[in-house]
Amino acid sequence: MFPIHRPRRLRNHPQLRRMVRETVLTTSDLIYPLFAVSGEAIAQEVKSMPGVYQLSVDKIVEEAKQVHDLGIPAIILFGIPVDKDQEATGAWHDHGIVQQAATAVKQAVPDLIVITDTCLCEYTTHGHCGYLEVGDLTGRVLNDPTLELIKKTAVSQAKAGADIIAPSGMMDGFVQAARAALDEAGFQDIPIFSYAAKYASAYYGPFRDAADSTPQFGDRRTYQMDPANAREALKEVRMDIHEGADMLMVKPGLAYMDIIWQVKQASELPVAAYNVSGEYSMVKAAALNGWIDEERVVLETLTGFKRAGADMILTYHAKDAARWLSN
Numbered sequence: 001m002f003p004i005h006r007p008r009r010l011r012n013h014p015q016l017r018r019m020v021r022e023t024v025l026t027t028s029d030l031i032y033p034l035f036a037v038s039g040e041a042i043a044q045e046v047k048s049m050p051g052v053y054q055l056s057v058d059k060i061v062e063e064a065k066q067v068h069d070l071g072i073p074a075i076i077l078f079g080i081p082v083d084k085d086q087e088a089t090g091a092w093h094d095h096g097i098v099q100q101a102a103t104a105v106k107q108a109v110p111d112l113i114v115i116t117d118t119c120l121c122e123y124t125t126h127g128h129c130g131y132l133e134v135g136d137l138t139g140r141v142l143n144d145p146t147l148e149l150i151k152k153t154a155v156s157q158a159k160a161g162a163d164i165i166a167p168s169g170m171m172d173g174f175v176q177a178a179r180a181a182l183d184e185a186g187f188q189d190i191p192i193f194s195y196a197a198k199y200a201s202a203y204y205g206p207f208r209d210a211a212d213s214t215p216q217f218g219d220r221r222t223y224q225m226d227p228a229n230a231r232e233a234l235k236e237v238r239m240d241i242h243e244g245a246d247m248l249m250v251k252p253g254l255a256y257m258d259i260i261w262q263v264k265q266a267s268e269l270p271v272a273a274y275n276v277s278g279e280y281s282m283v284k285a286a287a288l289n290g291w292i293d294e295e296r297v298v299l300e301t302l303t304g305f306k307r308a309g310a311d312m313i314l315t316y317h318a319k320d321a322a323r324w325l326s327n
């Protein structure tokens with residue numbers, strides 16, 4: 001008889017465990033989300049997201065320097081405009097809040113990659129991610145009129161200095177529309193980071209506080225995906241690849257690890273997981289109560305995303321994780 005296999009032999013020393021470790025999380029994997037508001041010297045903590053702030057542009061710049069010093073390669077910018085309207089003017093205006101923030105950050109920290117979220121929900125009166133028929137109170141977003149506004153938004157963000165455009169509205173054809181608009185405006189080299197498989201999730205709750213983007217009526221189920229569907233995610237992904245996406249995102253993260261895995265297998269493009277607001281808030285709440293070990297839980301979760309196939313992780317824990325990883 002052969003001796004029984006003893007996998008524990010390889011677990012007996014920390015260095016040995018290090019040698020056989022299959023997945024390594026590094027600071028290079030992280031993308032840090034930031035919320036820009038107008039004004040000066042503003043840092044307004046988001047109630048449901050301890051440690052996350054709405055920041056005026058001057059503060060965003062300070063934060064961007066810190067993020068860069070921590071070794072995090074990129075931020076993603078969201079904006080809270082002063083005024084909202086039917087056409088989401090604040091999203092595509094050349095002096096919109098995200099445009100201002102992008103320009104200021106690129107000027108102060110040219111080495112930091114600036115991704116801009118390209119969507120309309122923070123900028124529309126009704127809080128939907130697209131254009132509604134005037135007077136519509138059902139929230140039935142009109143696809144093609146929305147594409148026109150997404151195109152303008154993408155181009156104005158690129159003009160403001162964004163390095164990467166990230167359309168997140170889940171309209172059909174949004175990658176192709178954004179690509180064509182960017183190319184036509186001379187931005188052939190700006191990559192499109194597509195929120196390829198984005199589910200209609202309750203985990204976005206705290207984000208909507210942060211970004212002031214809660215739909216005033218209806219919900220997002222006619223454009224975001226049904227959480228029960230996996231094959232449909234692969235269909236969305238194939239469409240986005242075909243339309244010219246450069247990077248793919250799966251969102252949310254934790255409840256969708258299988259989707260991350262399948263998307264990774266289905267494509268050669270870099271894949272990102274969005275560790276969303278509700279996932280962050282749950283960890284924070286438990287940690288603040290002393291119920292879990294925050295550092296270990298966060299690093300374990302982020303490693304899990306990598307093991308599932310994510311090349312990058314958008315996370316509100318990015319700064320903390322970068323500090324823990326450098327210890």
Ligand code: PBG
Pocket residue numbers: 117119121129168169203204205206207208213220275276277278
């Ligand atoms: C909107 C958008 C959402 C998030 C990023 N962009 C969610 C939504 O309201 O549908 C969620 C991010 C998070 O929860 O952290 N296009």
Ligand code: ZN
Pocket residue numbers: 119120121122128129168169
């Ligand atoms: Zn949106």
